[in-house]
Amino acid sequence: MASDGKIVFLTGATGNMGREAIKRLHARGDVRVRALVRPEEKDHPVVRKIIAQDLATIVWGDLTDYTSIEEGVRGADVVLHVGGLVSPLADNLPRDVVTRVNVGGARNIVDAIIATGGAERVRLVYIGTVAQTGSRNAPIHWGRTGDPIKISTYDHYAVTKTQAEAIVAQSGIRHWVSLRQSGMAHYDIWRMFDPIMFHNPINGVFEWSTANDSGRLMAAVCDDAVPDHFWRGFYNIGGGAASRVVNHEFMAVSMPQYRRVLRPHWFATRNFHGQWYADSDRLEALVPFREQSLAAFQAESRRHMPALVRLVPRLAPSLVRRRIKGLAKGSGGSLRWIADNNTAKINAYFGSRAAWEALPRDWDAMPLAQPSREPVLLDHGYDEGKSADQWRADDLRQAAEFRGGHCHAASEIEPDHAVEWDCAAGHRFTMTPNLYLRGGHWCPTCMIDQGNYAAEADRNPFFAQVWTEERTWRGMT
Structure with missing residues (x-):
């Protein structure tokens, strides 16, 4: 690790994105990294590697512990807030725990930056999520920042990430940015065996990023060459055109025998998240980070998967199908909702029981969608041709009226100074x-x-622009 240079404080170092960030930051050779690590993770392979190779200075603590956060922040030039509780783990924990970590953690970081005199100097990078904008199935599958926050039912993780983003964006810190992570392809993805796989619609879409490129992005935002107008903004992390796929296309590459081991009616048709980004190239233009295409990741990922995992679906598909069906029948699984006649979950993820009953039971009868590749943008309700320093009270009132509300701003507008609004x-x-x-x-x-x-x-x-297929049902709880 460099003995001088910038100090970068990183949270989430043991996660798939964080460990790539550590690797890329170390490769720079001009930064000193402090990594927040929970004491109970001292024997984690990533932590052992960090210590053995002197990749970072460990700050022992967690996001709920203000003292350890302040220790990491004090004197830092850049704070990369990657850490937090994410799905599917976050879906199985008490909501107050997820809130305390994700929302409380963001509050602790902001408070520590301000308390240590860093509000004008420190660069704060917050990692948001595509889950903040929820289900965006075709024909509204093209999205961009500024589109309505729309959180899928039961997704408390997305609630907390949205609340944390608001804390960062309204912190008064001069240099902050929110980077919303998409589906992130990493080499341990094959290990995921969780009912959340059935929550993801077959005909949904993702514009994937990779862990490799996400690590490169974290290193790139620490550079002095980052333009000033990058800060105080919202961006979608995505791999661009080559990384935009329909979920069934991703499945066909990652599990070539999927037709033999899965059934289409096991998968939800709505209430997840994912979109293709009309604006992801904007981030690449400001902070170049793309290196690994989705196709390159998928080709390389086979080397990281045990041969047995690749061979069993081909040699014993019925055995694999029984095991995966058991997962779908287990707690949190789609077939469990059907067996229990859990109307609220069925309505949320399928629209109705009748809609689930109508789903094909075999792949030959299942329509595999190819949504339009031509971007269609939502209306944000104001003149987007104006820069933020050109906004006036009339612009804000126009936007508020498009949201069914009202803005009480005076004529002079500061983009990052709060004003009063009424909602619909x-x-x-x-x-x-x-x-x-x-x-x-x-x-x-x-x-x-x-x-x-x-x-x-x-x-x-x-909001009505993104409340489309849901109009067919009203049974949410």
Whole structure:
């Protein structure tokens, strides 16, 4: 590790993105890395490697411990906040625990930066998620930052990531950025054996990133060459055109025998997340990081998968099918919802039981979609040709009216100074114009109340654009 140079404080060092960040930061040779690591992870292979190879200085603690956060932040030039509880682990923990880690962790980082005098100097990089914009099945499968926050039912992880993003964006810190991670392809993805696999629609889409490129991005944002207008913005992390696939296409490459071991009616048809980005090239233009295409990742990933894992589906497909079907029948699995007649889950993920019953039982009868490759943009309700420093009260009022509400801003607007708004349901709240317009956030109360999304779509034209297939059912809880 470099003995001088910038100090970078990294959270989430043992995760798939964090470990790649460590590797790329070390390769720079001009930064000193501090990595936040929970004491119970002291024997983690990644931690042992960090210590043995002197890749970083370990700060023992966690995101809920302000003292350890302040230790990591003090004197740092860049804070890479990659860590947190993510799905599927986050889906199986008490909600208050996930909130304490993801929301409380962001608050601790912001407070520590300000308390140590870094509000004007420190660069804070927050990693958000595509889950913040929820289900975007065709024909609304093209998205960009500024589109409505729309959180899938039961996705408390996305709730907490959205709340944490708001803390960062309204922190008063001069140099912050939110980078929303997409599906991230990593070499341990084959190990995932969790019912969440059935929550992902076969005809849904993702614009994938890779762990390799995500690590490169984390190293790149530490560079002095990053332009000033990069900061105080929201960006989607994606691999570009070559990384935009339909989920069944990804499955066909990663599991060539999928038709022999899976059945189409095991998979939800809605209420997950994923989109193709109309704006992901914007991040690449500002901070070049792309190196590994999705196809290159998939070719390379075979070397990281045990031969037995590759061979068993081919040699014993019925055995694999029984095992995977057992997962679908287990807790959190789609077939478990059907067996229990869990109407709320069935309605959320399929639309209705009748819709599930109508799904094909074999692949020959299953339509495999090819959504349009031509981007179609949602209306954000204001003149997007204006730069943020050109925004006036009329621009904000126009945006608020498109959301069914009202803005109480005076004539002079500062993009990162909070103003008062009314939402379509009559709630009064404060929010920065930047977060409202470019982040796609809206009423903090209504935005996380998925049970009232149907009513929101009736009074909020902005949100109604993404409440499309859900109009066929109203049974959310």
